[in-house]
Amino acid sequence: MNITFSSIRTFYTSSRYLKKVPERLKGRSKSSQEWLIRQMNDEYVSKAKIENYRARSAFKLIEIDSKFNILKPGDVVVECGAAPGAWTQVCVKRINAAGTVPGKLQGKHIAVDLQPMYPIEGAHILAPLDFTKLSSQTKVTELLDGCLADVVLSDMAPAATGVRELDQDQILTLGYSVMTYAQQISKDGAKLLIKLWAGGRVKQLENELLLHYSRVKVVKPPSSRQDSAELFLLASNFRRNT
Ligand SMILES: C[S@@+](CC[C@H](N)C(=O)[O-])C[C@H]1O[C@@H](n2cnc3c(N)ncnc32)[C@H](O)[C@@H]1O
Incomplete structure (x- = not known):
C-alpha cells in the first residue's frame, strides 16, 4: 500500500x-x-515551527513572492493586519529591513494590527491600532516620513461571524480602506496585495483597482487551504496620476 x-x-x-x-x-x-x-x-504548521515562523501564513507570502517577485531589498512596505507577525518576519528578511545583509539596500517595514504584537527586529510595529481609522493612517504616514511605499500588503480579516454575506462585506470594507490609503502613499510602479474571501463584490474591487494599477491578478497560493474561501488580489504597476 x-x-x-x-x-x-x-x-x-x-x-x-x-x-x-x-x-x-x-x-x-x-x-x-x-x-x-x-x-x-497540517504540514505547513509543522514547517512554520521548524523554520521559526509565528504562523503557517508565512508560507502564503513566501509562495506569492517567489512567484510574483513582490519584495526586494530596499523596499518600503506597509503591512496591514500583521499579527502575530509571520508575514512581517518574511518581509523584513526579504527587504533587508534590519540591515542584516551588508551590501544590500536596507528597506523599511511598517506593520499595523488591531492586536498587540511582539517586536520583530527591523519592523516598526503599530499595534494595537485599527487601520481603518484616519488617525491610524496618519500615524503610518508620519512613520513613512516622506517616503512613498513600494508595496502595500493586507492580510486583514475580520473575526468571522459565520454569516457568509456579512463576513464578505466586512473583509471588503477592509480591502477598500487599504486600496484608498495605498493610493495616497504608493510610488509609481508600486504593488498592492489584498486578502479577500471569494464571492460578493470581489469583482467590483478588482475593477476599481484596475483604474489605478496596470494589472490585477487573483492569486490562491498552494498553502491557502483548498476548503477556504480565501483569495488574494495582487495589483501591480500603480500609476500615481490616474
Ligand atoms: C489572518 S491574520 C494576519 C496574519 C498575519 N499576516 C501573519 O502572517 O501573522 C488577520 C489579522 O487582521 C487583523 N485585523 C482585522 N481587522 C483589522 C483592522 N481594522 N485594523 C488592523 N488589523 C486588523 C486581525 O487582528 C488579525 O490579526
Missing part, C-alpha cells in the same frame, strides 16, 4: 478518526477539537 502524506492527513481528518478524540482534547468543543486535529496534521 502506498502511504503518502495526504493519505495520512485524510485518515486523521476523516469523521471515523475524529470519533477517536485524543485524551488531551477531550472536554473541548467539537469545533475546537476539529481545529486542533487539523493543526496537528
